[in-house]
Amino acid sequence: MDPRHGTEFPDxxxxxxxxxxxxxLSGVPKGLLQVEGRTVLARQLALSxxxxxxxxxxxxxxxxxxxxxxxxxxxxxxKGAPGGVHAALTAxxxxxxxxxxxxxxxxxxxxxxxxxxxxGEDVDAVCFEAEGRxxxxxxxxxxxxxxxxxxxxxEDPSLRLLLSRFRSRVLPESALRAVDPxxxxxxxxxxxxxxxxxxxxxxxx
Ligand SMILES: Nc1nc2c(ncn2[C@@H]2O[C@H](COP(=O)(O)OP(=O)(O)OP(=O)(O)O)[C@@H](O)[C@H]2O)c(=O)[nH]1
Numbered sequence: 001m002d003p004r005h006g007t008e009f010p011d012x013x014x015x016x017x018x019x020x021x022x023x024x025l026s027g028v029p030k031g032l033l034q035v036e037g038r039t040v041l042a043r044q045l046a047l048s049x050x051x052x053x054x055x056x057x058x059x060x061x062x063x064x065x066x067x068x069x070x071x072x073x074x075x076x077x078x079k080g081a082p083g084g085v086h087a088a089l090t091a092x093x094x095x096x097x098x099x100x101x102x103x104x105x106x107x108x109x110x111x112x113x114x115x116x117x118x119x120g121e122d123v124d125a126v127c128f129e130a131e132g133r134x135x136x137x138x139x140x141x142x143x144x145x146x147x148x149x150x151x152x153x154x155e156d157p158s159l160r161l162l163l164s165r166f167r168s169r170v171l172p173e174s175a176l177r178a179v180d181p182x183x184x185x186x187x188x189x190x191x192x193x194x195x196x197x198x199x200x201x202x203x204x205x
Contacts, residue, residue, distance in 0.1 A: 009116060010052040011095045015088035016044055017081065017137060018102035019059040019074055024191045025202075029063035031102035032203040033189065039203070040105045041067065047109050052094045057087045079153050081137060082162055086153060089146035101137035103188045105200055111185035114175055115140045124166040128186065130173040134160055135186050 018031045018041070025033075031041035041056075041064065048054040056071040058064055064071065072091040074083040081101070088097050096119065100107050111128075118126045119140060127139035136159035145166060152162060163170075176183060189200050 007052055008050040009096075009098075012051050012116060012140075013053040013055050013088070013092045013094045013097045013143075014044075014048050014051040015055045015057060015092070015097050015099050016041065016102050017057050017084040017088065017099055018064065019057050019084045019087070020081070020103075022103075025189075025195075028202060029060070029102075030189070031058075032063055033103070033105065033195070034201040034203060035105045035199060040102060040200075043105060044100055044102070044107060045069075047100075047107070047112065050109060050112075051098070053092070055088060055091055055097075057084045057091075076150060076153050079156065082149075082153060082157060082159050085136070085141065085159065085162075086146065086149045089141055089143050089149055092143035092146075095143055097141045097143050099137055099139055099141065101188055103190065104138060104185070105189065105198065106184040106187050107138060108180055108185050110179035111138065111176055114171065114179055118169050118171055118175075120169075122167060123169045125163055125168040127163065127168065127170060128173065128176045129170045130176055130183050130186055134163065134170060136160060136163055137188070138186060139163075 022030045033040050056069045059073045061071045074087045115126045124142045
C-alpha cells in the first residue's frame, strides 16, 4: 500500500511496537489485552486513519494475524525495544515514524499531535519527559535515522542512550498535561498488578 494522502499526517507512519515477550504477564501478546471489551491493538489502530501508513512490529505475528496489517520482525534480533524501533524506522515508507508500545492502552491522538507538532528540520526525535522519566516508546522519529540506529545497536544501548545520540527534543510534562491532564497516554502495563490498577483484562481464552 502506498502511503495514504489526504490524512492529517501523510508523512508519518504509526508503528505499533509489539515484539516483546511479555514475560511478566506469562507471555500474553500484550496487544490483545482488553479495555472495555476492545483490544489495546484495536484502540491504537483507531488512530491510524490520521496517518499516512501503519505498521506492526512483531516477532511472533500469529496472534495478530486477523488484523491484515503490514507486519515486520526485528531485522536485528534480541535487541529489545531499541531493536523494535529500528525495525519500524527501517520498514517505514514515510519520512517520520510515531512509535507506540503495544502495552500502552490509553494513547490519545491529542498526545501524538503534541509530539508531531514539535518536529522541525533540526530535530531527529521527539518524546516527553514526565514524572522524571523520558518515554521513548511514545515518540516521533525521523525514519532516516535507521542506518545510524542500526550501527549503535551493536553497543546494546538503552532507548534513552540512543535518544541522547541524536538531535532529540524532549518535551516537558506540562506539554502533555495540557492535553492529557492525568498522563494516561504514558500508562504502560507490564504486570498483573498494572492490569488491575488500570482496568485492563487478559484476552479471553
Ligand atoms: N520489536 C521488539 N519489540 C520489543 C522487544 N522487546 C520489547 N519490545 C516492545 O517494547 C515495549 C516495552 O517492552 P517491555 O515491557 O520492556 O518488554 P516486554 O517484552 O513487553 O515485557 P517483559 O518480558 O515482561 O519485560 C513493548 O511494546 C514490547 O512489545 C523486542 O525485542 N523487539
